[in-house]
Amino acid sequence: MKYAFYPGCSLEVNAAAYDLSVKAVAKTLGLELVEVDDWNCCGATEYFSQDELTACAVIARNLALVDPACGQITAPCAACFLNLKKVDRLMSEHPDLDQKINQALAAGGLKYRPGSVQVRHLLEVIYKDVGEEGVKARVKRPLTGLRVAAYYGCQVVRPFKDFDDPEQPTTMDEILKWLGAEVVDYPVKTHCCSGHMTQISEPEAFEMIRRLLYCAQQREADVIACACPMCQLNMDAYQGRVNGFFNTNFNLPILYFTQLLGVAFGLQPRELGFGKELVAAEPVIAAKVGAA
Amino acid sequence: MSVTVKSKRFVDEVIEETPGGHRLRDCIQCGTCGGSCPSGAEMDYTPRKMIALVNAGRREEALSANTMWSCVSCYSCTSRCPHNIPVTDIMYTLKRMAIREGRVKDNDGPALARAFTHYVDKYGRSFEMGLATRYHLLNRPFAAMKMGGMGMAMFLRGRMAFTPSKIRNIGQLQAIINKARELGGAS
Numbered sequence: 431m432k433y434a435f436y437p438g439c440s441l442e443v444n445a446a447a448y449d450l451s452v453k454a455v456a457k458t459l460g461l462e463l464v465e466v467d468d469w470n471c472c473g474a475t476e477y478f479s480q481d482e483l484t485a486c487a488v489i490a491r492n493l494a495l496v497d498p499a500c501g502q503i504t505a506p507c508a509a510c511f512l513n514l515k516k517v518d519r520l521m522s523e524h525p526d527l528d529q530k531i532n533q534a535l536a537a538g539g540l541k542y543r544p545g546s547v548q549v550r551h552l553l554e555v556i557y558k559d560v561g562e563e564g565v566k567a568r569v570k571r572p573l574t575g576l577r578v579a580a581y582y583g584c585q586v587v588r589p590f591k592d593f594d595d596p597e598q599p600t601t602m603d604e605i606l607k608w609l610g611a612e613v614v615d616y617p618v619k620t621h622c623c624s625g626h627m628t629q630i631s632e633p634e635a636f637e638m639i640r641r642l643l644y645c646a647q648q649r650e651a652d653v654i655a656c657a658c659p660m661c662q663l664n665m666d667a668y669q670g671r672v673n674g675f676f677n678t679n680f681n682l683p684i685l686y687f688t689q690l691l692g693v694a695f696g697l698q699p700r701e702l703g704f705g706k707e708l709v710a711a712e713p714v715i716a717a718k719v720g721a722a
Numbered sequence: 723m724s725v726t727v728k729s730k731r732f733v734d735e736v737i738e739e740t741p742g743g744h745r746l747r748d749c750i751q752c753g754t755c756g757g758s759c760p761s762g763a764e765m766d767y768t769p770r771k772m773i774a775l776v777n778a779g780r781r782e783e784a785l786s787a788n789t790m791w792s793c794v795s796c797y798s799c800t801s802r803c804p805h806n807i808p809v810t811d812i813m814y815t816l817k818r819m820a821i822r823e824g825r826v827k828d829n830d831g832p833a834l835a836r837a838f839t840h841y842v843d844k845y846g847r848s849f850e851m852g853l854a855t856r857y858h859l860l861n862r863p864f865a866a867m868k869m870g871g872m873g874m875a876m877f878l879r880g881r882m883a884f885t886p887s888k889i890r891n892i893g894q895l896q897a898i899i900n901k902a903r904e905l906g907g908a909s
């Protein structure tokens with residue numbers, strides 16, 4: 431199966447572990463990811479705060495660059511996924527906006543017909559296109575005994591509700607169960623990781639992060655699995671600062687769900703970007719799942 | 723030009739700038755949005771009150787509030803609103819209007835947005851390290867110092883780059899951006 435692939439800026443450096451594990455797992459699963467040539471930043475949430483039409487045009491350039499033969503694009507980052515999907519949807523529903531965006535694209539010699547590229551998060555691709563049989567067939571090292579909290583955050587499941595439930599999503603839970611993991615009940619699975627708030631108000635951000643870590647700790651999760659670089663960054667890189675702020679002692683490794691897929695497929699930790707997380711994950715993986 | 727803008731009703735301006743925004747007239751003040759908002763407690767006005775202020779034409783209170791700057795774009799309000807009011811997108815519209823009219827008080831949100839878009843416009847990619855310096859050193863030198871240890875830990879794990887990456891066809895992107903600005907009448 432062939433997909434246009436939009437990695438997004440985070441995967442280049444900060445979320446290199448996501449990039450490595452996505453590529454390794456895609457190879458094992460036979461998913462052909464064709465990187466969109468010369469893609470540009472999706473603008474995250476910031477561009478929309480400044481200028482809506484330009485934000486849309488910047489995003490639409492990526493859709494316009496997709497090889498039409500692909501017909502679908504997948505993004506592993508929640509914010510990139512949402513932005514691509516949102517602009518495609520806005521253009522479909524608002525002809526005036528479509529026209530303006532295409533006028534802007536034309537200044538760069540491009541055009542985009544809304545609806546011509548299907549935008550899908552990687553979670554959906556693995557859940558639906560690969561599916562239970564496809565995933566289970568590749569499991570060499572079941573994650574038996576590993577307690578995982580599946581965390582979806584916001585923008586994978588909201589505001590578009592066509593692939594999973596916005597309140598009680600289950601696709602990541604299912605995928606992790608196919609791997610043999612023990613998925614804990616995690617009522618805050620769609621609460622916010624605080625997004626960019628760490629940059630604006632730390633007390634506000636740290637409280638949102640604390641709730642996520644606290645709930646996982648209460649449920650005795652060994653690790654939290656996520657599907658977005660921002661979620662990973664906030665819960666992992668800021669975990670030490672959150673501990674300092676609240677005088678807590680959280681020690682919860684935050685992994686990308688693709689890293690856990692890779693472990694279960696018997697891939698090597700280095701191929702999957704293990705060691706890049708600030709709260710080390712390898713000790714608990716070794717203890718629960720055994721050495722690679 | 724600015725005279726016509728000013729004389730337009732506040733609620734109409736918000737609606738005009740927000741795709742699907744006309745539905746805000748249907749708000750029944752049920753409070754589902756406010757009750758769902760992770761930042762509600764920090765806001766001057768909850769999302770519900772903000773919608774009421776817009777409908778009541780209370781421009782100054784609405785645009786000077788911290789509400790939209792506390793919004794983390796979680797879309798809980800939008801997803802749960804019984805009248806499908808695009809509350810999150812209305813927050814974005816209010817951010818843009820507040821910036822344009824110079825009404826933001828004591829908030830780093832606009833500076834962060836500006837620093838971020840600066841890198842997109844210049845390189846076609848965002849640049850975390852650049853953002854950290856450009857934004858933090860200018861706006862929050864003290865926070866930048868506290869971040870130091872974490873930044874080093876990130877750097878040692880190869881999660882921080884010192885140079886931005888740049889797209890090949892930056893000229894094309896900038897032509898698109900310039901045209902969009904022109905069409906949108908934005909600065």
Ligand code: SF4
Pocket residue numbers: 748749750751752753754755756769770773799802803804805806807809
């Ligand atoms: S959830 Fe919708 S209808 Fe209810 S108060 Fe909020 S905006 Fe109004």
Ligand code: SF4
Pocket residue numbers: 755758759760761762769792793794795796797798799800809810813
């Ligand atoms: S999108 Fe913004 S306003 Fe709406 S619930 Fe989330 S933080 Fe609150």
